[in-house]
Each structure stands twice: as C-alpha cells, then as structure tokens.
Amino acid sequence: MSDALLLFLPLVVPAAAAVLGLVLRTCKGPQAIVGVLGSAGLLVVGLMLVARTDAVGVIATQSGLWPAPFGISLVADRLAAAMVAVAGLVALAGSIYAWRDLADDKLGPQFVPLMQFLMLGVQGSFLTGDLFNLYVWFEVMLVASFVLLTLGNQRQQLEGALKYVVLNILASSLFLIGAGLIYAKLGTLNMADVAVRLAHPEQTDLVRTSGVLLIAAFGLKAGLFPLFFWLPSSYHTPRPVVSAIFAGLLTKVGVYALMRTSTLTFAAKAPVLLELIYVIALLTMVCGVLGAAAHFDMRRILSFHIVSQIGYIILGLAMMTPIAIAGSIFYTLHHIVLKTNLFFLSGVVNHIRGTNDLARLGGLAKAFPGIATLFFISAFSLAGIPPLSGFWAKMAIVLAGMDLRAWGAVGIALGTGVLTLFSMTKIWAEVFWKSAPEDANTTDNRSGLWPMLIPCVAFVGITIGLGIWGGHVFAFAERAAEQLLNPREYIEAVLGPDAITGEVPGAGRVRP
Amino acid sequence: MNMLIAFTVGVLFATGVFCLLRRCLMRLIIGLVLLGQAANLLVFSAGGVKTGVPSLIPEGSMTPPPGAADPLPQALVLTAIVIGFGLTVFAITLIHRARATSGNDDVDAFNETDRL
C-alpha cells in the first residue's frame, strides 16, 4: 500500500463511516455495524502505519500534491502512527461497548456519526504536518465532543458542557493566535518548515510568545494546571461510553500536540519554556491527585486522576532526555488503554447498580468476582503496582528524574503515587469490598453486560501484556523518542532531503 | 496606523474577556462572539496590513499586482470565521437549553457537577 494511501485512510475511513452513519440514522442495527467496521478499519490502518514507520522511519505525503510547504502535509512518524493505532483501538472498543446503549435508545442516532467525526478530528490532529490544519482538526474534534457531551440532554450534562465549551473556545482562540503569530514571524505554517526556519539564529523572540500561547492552548486541552477545571466538571456527566472515550483519548491529543510542537519548535530554541512546563507538570500531578482524594463518586475520582497522570506524562516531556520521552510515550499509550478501561468499568457498575456514588454502592466483589478482578487489575495498574504497565511507565519517569538529579520531581512523583494508591483503594473498598448499604438498589441489572465486558477484558489483557511483555513496546517508544529528539528525519521526509541547510538543533537536553 | 489597529485588537480582547468573566448568560454569548472576532482581527493584522490591494490576478497577468496583500492569512481568517460561527451557534443553543433545563440565569449556579 502506498504511503500516501496509508496516510489518507485514517481520514477517509471515519469520514465515510460518519456519512454512512448519518444516512442510516433510522436503522439502529446497520448504523451500529457501520460504527464498528469503521473503527476496526481505523485500527487496521493504524497498525499498518506502525509497521511501516517502524521499518522505514518517517513517511509523508502532500495533500493535493502541492509541494511542501505550500500545501498541507500529512506526516507519520512512529509516535503519530502509534497514536493512530491506539485511537482506532479505543474507537473499536467504544463502538462495541456502546452496543447496549444504542439498542436501548439511550444514545440516540447521532452517536455513531459523531463518534466517527470525533475520530476524524483526532486522526487528523495526529497526522497533520501543518499548524493551522492542526487547528482545524482540533476544532472538528472539539465540536464533535461538544455534541457528544450533550447527547442525552440531562441537566448535569448541559451544566458541565457549558464550562467545557466556554473554556475550550478560549483555548481555541489562543491556539489560533499562536498559529497566526508563527506565520507572521516565520512566514510558513508547515511544521517541518518552521523547524528549518527556526534554525537561523535571529528568529527566536516571537517563538517564545507563540510557544507560550501554544502551551496555554494545548495545556488547556491536555488538562494541565491551572487550566484543567473543565475536565472534572464535565467528564463524568455524559453516558459512560462517551466519558470513556473522552477520558482515554481527548486529553492525549493535547499531549501529542505539545510533544510535536515543542520538539519541532521551541524545545531547542527556548528551553526556558521547558522549565515552565516542568513546574506546571508537578503542580498538575499534585492538584489532580488531591482532587481524587476529595471526591466520592467513581467517575469524578477517575476524572481527577486523568489530570494527575497527564502531569506525569508532561513531566517526562519537560525532562527531554531519551528515556524521559520514551517514558512519556509509553505512559501515554498505557494510559489511554487503562483510563478508557476504568471508565468502561465504572459504566458497567453504573449499569448494574444504577449509580456511581460510592456511598450507595457496595458488595460487588461477592456478586461479580470477575468484574471485581478486572477492576482490581486496572486500578492497581494506575497506582503503579508492578508488574503491571503503570509501574513501568512510572519507573521510566522516576529513572529519568534520577538521572537528572531532579530529587524534588522524583519525590513528588512517588508521593503522588501513594495518594493515587489511596484513592484507588477507596473505590475498591467502597464499591467492591464493603457490603451494599441497606437503602441501596439491590436488584442487579445483569442483562446486556456482554458487549460492555468484551472491551474491558481485552483492555485488561493489554494492560497485563504491556506489563509482562512491554519491553518490546518500550523499545518501540525509545525508537519513537529518538525520532522526536532529532527532527532531521521528520524534516527531510516532509521537505525533501536537501531542505536542511543549517544546523538543526536536536531537541534533547544535556545531562548534568 | 499599526498602533491604532493593535489597540483595537486589544480593546476587542479586553471587552470579550470581560464579558466571558461575567456570570450573566447573555454576556457569555456576547463575549464568545467578541473573542472570536478579536482573534480573527489579530491574525489578519499580524499577516500584514500595509496595503489595500487585494490579492486578485487581473486579466492578462500571471501574478497579482506588486504590493498585494498576503492571501494566506486571509484564507486562514476566513476558515476561522466560519468555524467560529459554527461554534457560536452551538454555544448559543447550549446556553439557551442549559438555562431552560436548570432555570438559572447565573452561570455560577451551575455548580452541581463540581459539588463535593
């Protein structure tokens, strides 16, 4: 399959599936099947992309065949390919998980097309090589998420959505300004070209501004301190499958954007921004986990954990050493799968008992030992217990921090780990271990659990697999990190082999 | 001239942000619209507001007249305007519905999702 096709399919497939889904909106069954097939297609293409980029390096194609940087480039390096594949996996899992809700009319006929549109925005964001195009795909993803958030029209959803919408529109404006300023300063929007033009020494000043604005914009999307408020306000309100996909995927697009733009633009030229990100990451970890310790509803706790774990990933990014970036990438991949799964499981609990409130739940270990095991494994992977995947991810970050003699960061990272353990055992003890309170709803709804459980089991399998055989995945992450830290390969793939005239500084940080 | 435009952009941002900081729902809407317009104007001006010659290629020529405006920021802003419109319309509808379901006029009263 040609590279161009491989790069365009992740855009074409969800778009086609979305349109088909719209056409079929009155037939529930076929529409659901379209959703599953579209997502499966995404996964397959993603895996092919991973295989190709792992073999070849970076692949790129130009939209409309206009030579870069005059058109819009689509680029895939190992990181982008891995993200495409994992996004496809999440989409597939979500499509299967949503089967019951779709059949019961709890999601409405717009769910399938909107999910596919959301995936379109996500894949576009991963694969684009143009800064403004990134903005457009962000907006596609954003609007789709707005609508998905409000599907169902419950009062809580609308309230949460309001905060989500307003804050994210602000972030979009900041992104737009940042992109516009980059064009004003450098005269191009193609990210590879930006990196090349930045290589000339005089061009630093406005890059810092744009860097700041992009950090603010992507930071809000990713859920960094102090811009994360919209997340715990809204993520727990929609139907569980929507929560799960948002939790696993959407914040990671912001993280990806930060990784891409920082390594291509300001990491080398304005390392002070990295120190800013470093501090922000630490604050994010702490605020997130404190929020989790404070709340008593499954999904609210898990939402705060998203924020906290993003802190870890961004800490790795800020440290900018090979093992730190590899750790961030591994953490991202592990976390997408894990977080989605935890939300899936909370949806299962909700389905069985009708609530996610810890005070009204209980006794599920006895009633559903299998589900309890699934949750136990996932929860303790999040807390970083070996040999599950969460431990290796945290270990990479800790190791990177130790290498840099960043004792404070390591201490905070480990301390946050203890608090994460605390809040996950809280959920475990309240939902599964303790007996159900007397006034609780004790008639368990056992019907229709299978489509919800299949993705859960698969994801737990992946978590365990990543824990035991994750060495290979980590090696892949290291190769991906190598590409990020040395933009030369990326630039040459987009602009051609003789594009680089001056020195392109590597993004990496020198160890003390 | 540049200063005046920069100042205008600043005023637009200031008023937009001020409205977004308010608790009244109607002002939120005004704020969203103003903010969008401010961002668009900024991108447009950053792209260069030195000339009034549009980037149109006249008959008989292969290129636009010298000193024509940079067409790329214009295209960007155009896209941004349309996208912003979509977002604004959705936001207005959302605000309307949120108000209808909760009966509140005050945004700060929408705090159930954050309550401990």
Place this chain on the structure above:
Amino acid sequence: MTLFWPVLLIAFASLLAAFVRLPGQWKALWAVFPGAAFAWVVLSWPAVVGEGELMASIAWFEQLGATVDLRLDAYGGLMAGLVTGVGTLIIVYAAGYMEGQPGGSRLISMLLIFMAAMLGIVIADNLVLLFVFWELTSITSYLLVGFNHEKEDARKKALQALLVTGTGGLALLAGMVLLALEAGSWQISEILQRGDLVTASPYLPGIIVLILLGAFTKSAQFPFHFWLPNAMAAPTPVSAFLHSATMVKAGVFILGRFSPIFNGSEWWHGPVVVAGLVTLLVGAILGLFQTDLKKILAYTTLAVLGMLTMLIGFGSDLALKSMLVFLIGHALYKAALFMVAGGIDHGTGTRDVWKLGGLSAVMPFTMVAGALAAFSKAGFPPFLGFIGKEYVYKTGTSLDTLAPIFTGAMLLGNMLIFALALKVGWYPFWSKGKEAMLEGHPHEGGWMMWLPPLVLAVLGLVFGFIPVWTGDTLVLPALSEITGKSMHEHLALWHGITLPLILSLVTFVGGVLFYRAREFFWRKHDRVESSPKVEHAYDRLLVGMVKFAKRQTQAIQGGSLSRYMFIVVGATALLLLWKFVRFDGWPELTWEGRLAPIPVIACIWTMVGAIVAAVAKRRLIALLAMGVVGLGITVLFVNFGAPDLAITQLLVDGLTVVLLLLVIYRLPPIKAEANRWIIRADAALSVFFGMLIAALTLSAMQLHVVERVGETLAQMSYAEAYGRNVVNVILVDFRALDTFGEIIVLAIAAIGVTALLAASKERSSDED
C-alpha cells in the same frame, strides 16, 4: 534454568486454586505444590552450599533496569526453605481451618500467590525484580488482611498495612534506583562486589535512609510498627504465615542482604540499632497488656523483629550469626504458636485470655504443639530458641560500646517474651478452666489443624538437639554469604558456665515472675489501648490529608465558571507578561503606516461598539452593538485588501445577529453583578490582558518581512492552479483539507443544534 519453576509453579497453583474448587478437606492437596518447591530447595541445597550459588537470567525490561536474574545462595536459600516449608504446612492448616466456611479456595489461592511473591523476593538478583515481588507481597497482604472484607475493621486495617508498606516500598524503590546508578549495575550480586563504589558516593546517606525506610516499614520497626498488630484482623492462617514467618521478615532479609555494603557506615549502624532496640522494647512491653492471643503473638513478633534488626545493626560476625539462629527459631515457633492460637479459637470460639483455660484435656495434640513451641520461644534448653538466646547474649556482652545497655534491653525483652510465650502456649491449656467456656463444648480441630504446628514445634526441638548439624548445614553457609567470609565455628548447646548462661537463668526467673503477674497487666489493657500512640498520628495524618484535599479542591474547583475563566485568563496573562519582561522587551511605539480616514473611523467605531456591547444593560442594545463591531471589522477588511473576507464577515455577522434576535427574548435579561469588587477585578484583568495582546499584535506587525509562503502561493495561483482569486484558490485547492474540516465543523454543529432543540421539543411536549 530450574530456578524459574518454583515461583511459576506456585503461581500457577494459585491460579488453579482460584478456579478449581476442591471439596472440604481435599483442599489440603494444594499443599503439594509448595511442597514440591520445598523439596527442590532441599535438593538444591548441597549444590548451593558446595558451589556457592545457582543462577539464571532472562531479559525483561532492560531499559528500565529490569532483568529476570535469579540467584539461589545459602542466605536466600535458607529463607526460601522457610517460606516453602512453613508454607506447605500452612496450606494444610488453612484447609482444615476453613473447613465448613465459605472462601476456603479463595484464601488458599491468595496464600499461594503471596508465597510465590515472597519466594521471588528471596531469590531475586535484580533490584527491580526484587521491587516487583516486594510490592506484590504488599498487595497480596492487602487482599489477605482484608479477607473478611465485609467488616469495616478489616478493610481499614488492610488499607493501613498497604499504605504504610506501600509508602515504604516507594522509598525503597528510590533508594534502589540510586544504589543502581551509583554502583553502575542493577544486579545485586554485582553490586555486592562493588561495595566501595557505593560507600564512596556522596549519595550514600540518601541511599541508606531510603532503603531503611523500605525495610523498616515492611518489618514493622518503630515508628512504623503499628500496622502489624492491626493486621491480626486477617484470618489466622494468614497471620501465621505472613505476619510471623515470611512477609515481615522481608525487611530484615534485605537488611541482611545489603549489610555487606553498608556495614561500616555510621548512617547504617546507628539508625538500625536504635530502631531495633526501640521496637524490641515497645513490642515486648505493649505485649504484656494484650488479652487476645493473636495480639500477644503479634507484639512478640514485633519484639523479635526488633531484636533481629538490632543484631544486623551491630554488624559483627557474631551478631549476624545470632541473627540467623534466632531467625530460624522464630519462624518455627511463631508459626506454630499462631496455628495453635487458631486451633484454640476454632475449638472454643474465643481468643480472650480471660475466658480460656484447662484445654489440655480436650486438645491434647494442640497442647503438645503449644508447649513445645512456647518452650522454644521462651528459651528452654535444648530448644533452638535457647541457642538463639545464648548467642544473642553472647553478642550483647561482647559489644564494644554500651554493652550493658543493650544487654539489659535484651534481657528485659527476653524476659517478657518468655512470659508472653507461656501465656499463649501454656496458659490456655493448664490454667483453671473457665465455666462459660467449658460449657460450650470445646473440641480439637482435625489433624490438619494440630499436625502442622506440631511438626514445626518438634523441628524446633530437634534442631536445638543437634546444634552442630543445624549450624553447619543451615546457619554457617548463610552466614558466610552475608559476611563474605568463610565461617567455621560450630554451633553449640553448651558453652560452659558463661555470662550468657547466667543471663539465661536470670531471664528464666524474670520471665516466670512476669508470667505470674499476668493478670495485673491484663487488667490494665483498656487503659493502655487508649493511651496516645503512633497509630493516632497515622490516623490524624490520613484524616488531615483528606480534609486538605477537600479544601484545596473546593477552592480551586469550586464550580464557578467565572472563577475558572479568571484563573485561565490570569494565568495566560501572567505567562505573556513574563515573556515580555524576561525576554523580549516591549515593542516600540512608532507611528508606522499612513493614517487614512476610513480605517481610523472603522477602528474607533469598532472599539466603541465593543465597549457598548460589553457594558450595555439592555439585550437589544448589546446585540446591535455587536452588529456594529462586525461592520467595523468588515470595513477594515475591505480597506486592507481582503474583499472575500469582508463578504464572509458580513454574512456571518449578519446571521449571528439574526439568530440572536430570534433567540434573544428567550434568553434571560442582562443582570448586573452585585459585587463591585469582582467587577473591578474582572475589568482590571481584562484591560491588562487586552493591553498585553495589543503589545503582542504590535510587535507582530513590526516584524520585518521574510519570505512568506503566501507570496509564493500568489505566484502559483494562476500558473499552476488556474485561478485568479488567490484566496479562493487557497481555500479550495492549496489548503482544501482545511476547508474540508471547516465544512465538517459546520455539519457537526448543525447536528448538535438539532439534537439540542429536538430534545427541548420533546420536553415541552412531555410537559404538555
């Protein structure tokens, strides 16, 4: 290669036991698996003692330092033997204990997986691997202590154990990473060779402190001791296994393992000895007041752990030898006594000393086991416990510094342990029976409940009887391993009339006196329980942390959108300010560009409109002002050469105004905010932000021209894309992907709006 299979075998057995339910007593069959592992240890022993070690290795997560390196040396092998040997008997016991109760398979399965993890700790040769098993023991311990999870008490205590050992575990991880970085290797056997690199490192204190934190939390040294008595909430087989013979020994084990490196550093000796000493005394003294058999045993375990730690802290060859003898003895008698206590509980329904007595008639075998184990613990000759005590006193009296104090502490501790041993293993059987209990028809449990403790207790006697064999086969090889030298001095029962012997006699006398005074101390139980303790600090810490978390979350994430906006805008403004002040400086205020009337008017018109829109009190006026702003911007677009843009802006602006007009009277009227200070703060922030953006715009506009993509696109527009309106060509050709996305955004927005409105129609029709 054979090194891998014991752990895997037991883990596999655990998995099987979770799914395959054997009926009743047949559950004891699961003991075959750990039994096989024990046999393997025994069979490998000659090779280990002869050649020094067995090793195996597979790659795992090498980038993070993790290789599956396994090593069976004499020290680890000794522990492995204890773990698997005692473990086999525990499984049999558990089958008997749980007979007739639900959850037997679950208990055995979890005990087995714990066993596998514990075995892993002692044969791991890689630091990360060690940590993996370490945390696994914490987790399985959590599940086991919380076995009766419906009780809130069990849940709370399980969590306590997990948090204390988990936090210590993370400290251990940090310490081990530092150790590996300084020694240049992750393999323990290699690190042991490179001790000088480590001791010369500036991070040595840090490494030691962190590793000590890990070991102390796991082995319940003061002030981390409080979780151990609380862990008695677990079923007795769990207590017998984890909290006496295995898990709590893990900390002591690694202290011994690392002592060759750290022996000699002042950071090591001081803290270790002090912690051990305090724990010994705290455990022994508090144990006096306990009235629950299991609690008594828990506190004596604490005391012994303290003793072992103290001995490692002393660090001399003699001390380490004593430590090993004591370790073996303790494992044997403690597990036995726990099982006896469990048997008593099972047979009478109570563990309260006030209610127990006279059971020797009813439970003969248990009585024998209890007596033998108690005598070993108390230190009667010729039991192994006696030999242990002798060597401990020998160590104490031959110390260089403060020998009287340490020896005195040991003396006191041993006296109390003597008394406590009798309270559990002698008193329930031989003291006068209590009426209430005898009426409840106490009975002995089946052979599965008295045979295991009997075996262990008898072993304690046998090993003591043949000290030379015990020493040469079990103790000396392990000792050689941790001291790094070849040790040959035989173990002996009788050394002649020495100071240690006299001290043992004193111990005997003192112990009997304390035993006699038992009821005096028991009566003070309640008062002691309610006195201040370290545990209260833990509780308060936990509660305080949650309170802090709630307050912090409430403050930051209170639910108010306007506050969130304020923080977000404020943060962005501060970032921009920082950038200006720290780096680039402010743009110059120069009058560039000609001032033409139209754009000037348009600018002023726009600004006025914006301000009116922001402050107007009536909806209609605000709306019209918005329209005015749009118009102004349109004029600016026209003026600066963007006709297409102007058209679009006009259309969109018009549509927005029309839409709002339609909706406006359904939206609430504009209300002013009551709080003037908030309005002022918001206004200030907005103005500040606006000025920063204005400065930003100005500096952007002042940039010198570089080669721009847009210019090239203008050149290409007709020649290659066949279009004369460059902006159009960009939109539909060069950047068609953008336009594609833009259209999709509109489509999605449309879907969203219809969905929202459809719902509102449904709702209003429902209400009708």
